[in-house]
Amino acid sequence: GAGVSQSPRYKVAKRGQDVALRCDPISGHVSLFWYQQALGQGPEFLTYFQNEAQLDKSGLPSDRFFAERPEGSVSTLKIQRTQQEDSAVYLCASSLGGRLAGAYNEQFFGPGTRLTVL
């Protein structure tokens, strides 16, 4: 596609509910990233995929967060038993190159999913 797409754009969940956020990267992009952005802050790294391999998940805040990219394209970020502190904008980004891509690691962001946990 022309750009990174994410769905849903907005999600309201009751505390304790499970949610799934979807990301469609730019076609042909090897790398995919998930970020969490709180109001007034910069994006915080959550996890990184190169194709279908999850190479870094060090930013996931707890074991309630899980991400997958089974076919190396679309990715899903799942949050189980949501808590109020999970309320944030979840951004997905993709880049052309993989690890060691050097100058090809420019990231392009999707529109984000705004999650509100009540």
Added chain:
Amino acid sequence: QKEVEQNSGPLSVPEGAIASLNCTYSDRGSQSFFWYRQYSGKSPELIMSIYSNGDKEDGRFTAQLNKASQYVSLLIRDSQPSDSATYLCAVNQYNFNKFYFGSGTKLNVKP
């Protein structure tokens, strides 16, 4: 200490002036550096990338990198009201592909 530090602003400049945005980073191993613009309620949009010391110009934007001082800056010439946004600095090490973002500097360009 945060990996990437930016003054939160707001930085106010009159229309037509030069806006200067600054960023420092803590990891000397950082190899690639990016500036993103983020309008309120929107996602970050890539403006510039820079990989080597010195200046890189693209239209009204100039990115400056000084690895010895661990300092990156963005100059916006002939600032326009449409440039009013939050500007995010991001740094990366190739080997780890983890990007660190600053909290952003809010820029207001007054007509």
